[in-house]
Amino acid sequence: MSVTLFDRAELLENLDGDAEFADSILGDAQVEIPKDVAQLKALCSGEELHSIRVCAHTIKGMASNLCAPALRDAAFAIEGAARDGDLEGARAALSELEKIAVMTVEAIKA
Amino acid sequence: MKILLAEDDKISRRLLERVFSGYGYDVVSASDGDEAWRILEEPEHPHLLVLDWMMPGVTGVEIVKRLRERPDGHTYYAIILTSLDTPDDLAYALDGGADEFVSKPYHADALRARANVGRRIVSLHHTLSEKIRLLQEANATISHLAATDELTTLYNRRYFNENLTKSISAAKRYKFPLSLVMVDIDKFKAVNDTYGHSSGDTVLKAFADILRSLARTEDVSARWGGEEFIILLTHTARDGAAVMAERVRSKMASECLRVTSIPVTVSLGVVEWGDGEDPELLIKRADKALYRAKDEGRNRVVLG
Incomplete structure (x- = not known):
């Protein structure tokens, strides 16, 4: 894995060193990431490309805010596939995102 | 001043709330476009808005388009927040009625500074509306006085x-x-x-x-x-x-x-x-x- 999973130092810097707030949103992230990934997985089993795109976009935004670039990039790939009407491409990228999501949550917990 | 923050992702929403809390804003949050629209239909709702473009339900740009069609549509200041950042996206959002377009990832101080501009404009709208109301009242009084006999209050x-x-x-x-x-x-x-x-x-x-x-x-x-x-x-x-x-x-x-x-x-x-x-x-x-x-x-x- 060449892309960083989670950069705590960057997050703290973005939050002006507010460690308490950082811990608070990281606590939320441990709940939100699996929830959103499960939602995306459910959507990928259907054919509603717009909903897949919106959900992947949400995960991308969250990952970006959390300084979790690997998850951001994986979500971006699915969002792009959905935008281009490539349902199979979105489905194919899902398993990679699921793996990265699990690792990201572990990195956040560490 | 009240500010409406509409963002579907909880973490992004909390970060957004943090940008405005403690800077003289009364933050009202919505977790999707439909909730944001419901808030905008309530009395005493915010007129300064920071809306994520892409949300489940109504999008941020659709909210702005709908708002501009209301009789008070000109009194809102809407900032669209998005990771869509091509010139076409920007033109689409601004032509749809947005006042400002901020790309993600945003810089907190810069976003707040743009909202501060919106706050000044919304305040100006409120002041102008109040002045117009007072002027209309004064005109009504003048019209009444111009048509009335002072002693008997019959018409003149x-x-x-x-x-x-x-x-x-x-x-x-x-x-x-x-x-x-x-x-x-x-x-x-x-x-x-x-x-x-x-x-x-x-x-x-x-x-x-x-x-x-x-x-x-x-x-x-x-x-x-x-x-x-x-x-x-x-x-x-x-x-x-x-x-x-x-x-x-x-x-x-x-x-x-x-x-x-x-x-x-x-x-x-x-x-x-x-x-x-x-x-x-x-x-x-x-x-x-x-x-x-x-x-x-x-x-x-x-x-x-």
């Missing part, structure tokens, strides 16, 4: 003349009868000389009350000048106007004394508008009938 001569001209035009067009009653308080000079001007004013006010109590909603009663009054009765022929005039005469004769302790009567001249007659001529005929009533001994109604 100017308003009456405008109304008479319009009513005659309508009577011509729709062929309905219209009558005038000209009234003069008998020996009013003697009232002033004997009891003083303040008592004279009391008599004028008491007579105005009598006119108000007897007039129909559509009648126009006015102080013509001094102790002279005039009543316009639309959809009323001369006989009907004479009945009304007699009621006025009778009520004044019986009630004014009780109100003012001064025995005062009135004389009245009644005329009906004839097709083609102009307002000046009609008034002149009413005046003539009134002076016949005076000549014939006062406290009476004369038909002209």
Whole structure:
């Protein structure tokens, strides 16, 4: 894995060193990431490309805010596939995102 | 100032709330576009908005488009927050009605500074709206004063003349009868000389009350000048106007004394508008009938 999973130092810097707030949103992230990934997985089993795109976009935004670039990039790939009407491409990228999501949550917990 | 933050992702929403908390903003949050729209339909809702473009339900840009169609649509300041950042995206959002477009990832201080611009503009809108409301109230007061006699609060001569001209035009067009009653308080000079001007004013006010109590909603009663009054009765022929005039005469004769302790009567001249007659001529005929009533001994109604 060449892309960083989670950069705590960057997050703290973005939050002006507010460690308490950082811990608070990281606590939320441990709940939100699996929830959103499960939602995306459910959507990928259907054919509603717009909903897949919106959900992947949400995960991308969250990952970006959390300084979790690997998850951001994986979500971006699915969002792009959905935008281009490539349902199979979105489905194919899902398993990679699921793996990265699990690792990201572990990195956040560490 | 209230600010609405609409962002579907919880973490992004919390970060956004943090940008504005403690900087004089009263933060209202929505977790999707539908919730944001519900908030914007409540009374006392925010007018400064930071909306994520892409959200489940209504998108941020759709919210702005809908807002601009409302009568108060110009009073909002909307910042669209998005990771869509091509020139086409920017043009689409701004043409849709957004005031500002901020790309993600945003810099907290820069986003707040843009919202501060919005806060100044929204404040300006509020101030202007309040000034316009006060101006409208003042105009209404001025219009009322311009049409009203200060002492009796009946209509004044100017308003009456405008109304008479319009009513005659309508009577011509729709062929309905219209009558005038000209009234003069008998020996009013003697009232002033004997009891003083303040008592004279009391008599004028008491007579105005009598006119108000007897007039129909559509009648126009006015102080013509001094102790002279005039009543316009639309959809009323001369006989009907004479009945009304007699009621006025009778009520004044019986009630004014009780109100003012001064025995005062009135004389009245009644005329009906004839097709083609102009307002000046009609008034002149009413005046003539009134002076016949005076000549014939006062406290009476004369038909002209």
